[in-house]
Amino acid sequence: MKKLLTSLTLLLVATFSFAQAVNDSVMLGAQYANQVWYSLANDKQGTSAKNNWDIAFEINSITSSILLNSANGNTLWVYPKSDITGWSTIDTTGITTWPKLYNSDLAWEMGAFNVNIDPFDAADLGWGVYNTSNHQVVGDSLYVIKLSNGAYKKLWIEKLANSTYTFKYGNLDNTAEETKTIAKADFTGKNFGYFSIQNGTQVNREPLAANWDLTFTQYTAFVPVAYTVSGVLTNKTTGTVKVYPVNDPSTYKDYASQTFGSTINTLGWGWKTYNMTLGAYVIEDSTVYFIKDGNDDVWKLIFTGFASSNGKFVFSKEKLTSSVGINAPVKNNFFTLYPNPASAGAVSIVMDMAADATVNIMDMGGKVLNTQTLQGNGLSTHALNTQGLANGLYMVQVAMGNQVFTQKLAINQ
Structure with missing residues (x-):
């Protein structure tokens, strides 16, 4: 019986370990016009214009992260001269010296509106403070946002109550003020609900969180200063590890000795560099990425090309394991x-x-x-x-x- 089980195990491992590599590509379009969500098992899951939103609100987490679309040219500052009582008296004198706020490229839970968090206050979320009595988050910060069309707006995330974000914005001279809401129920199963301040509308732009592993997009990285890059970020439930150097990436499959992390920029943008002599992007060699998707299946990904003219990412992917009884991770460690x-x-x-x-x-x-x-x-x-x-x-x-x-x-x- 032991011999039979051992043989069956080896057969299963061999079946999954030597699956055929598949070549694929994702295209963002000229000037990286789009964002694309991608499933390793099921290919492209959605495409949306990168400039159709300004801010985004986290739906399925207690961290209540709020993102800024800095890749679209938006700029955000926390207002340093007053708390929320200064809503009607915003003064932008000296704004060029105020620190700009950006999303972290390490975790979705740390958006631009969260980075001014008080590290010594466990209830502070950056844009607001969690009330343990009524379980609401009450906004305690004012912001100034410069939109991609050049307009300056004041902005206040007022609260998160009953699973609904309430926020308002307006011109600096107190005209054209609007109060808007984002209800989590309108974005069930999504990571974020999006809003366009320029158009005054909600935007339902991303696929269900359970349906994608990678997103190909432009975002702000720190190299070391803030800089807009074109790269790949991973979903919240996706684990990743980069292995370098590898003698033969095409045959290397030793994912079992690697430690998978949850940092969303492990794939990132640094696998390509622009060669001025060649006038083209050169792909980092000797590099393999292992990715564990939301079903705990392990994949190998190798980048093989990039074209800036149409934002084309070229890569190979190979499924190495199935989640059915092979290398299934322990779920309850904490x-x-x-x-x-x-x-x-x-x-x-x-x-x-x-x-x-x-x-x-x-x-x-x-x-x-x-x-x-x-x-x-x-x-x-x-x-x-x-x-x-x-x-x-x-x-x-x-x-x-x-x-x-x-x-x-x-x-x-």
């Missing part, structure tokens, strides 16, 4: 940090461990500051190494087997 924010002394990490884990503490730019290894022993408590960390906001990343979990940690000693 960790908790306390105290958080940490005001003094040690920080404890409580984990339900099925295996040994590597813990990294990173700054918000993704630089690893401290690393430690914890032994797996079921539900257990460990001391987190915070030595040498200054006051501020950090990311704690736990890698266990092929899974990666991340939480924020605030230190205020």
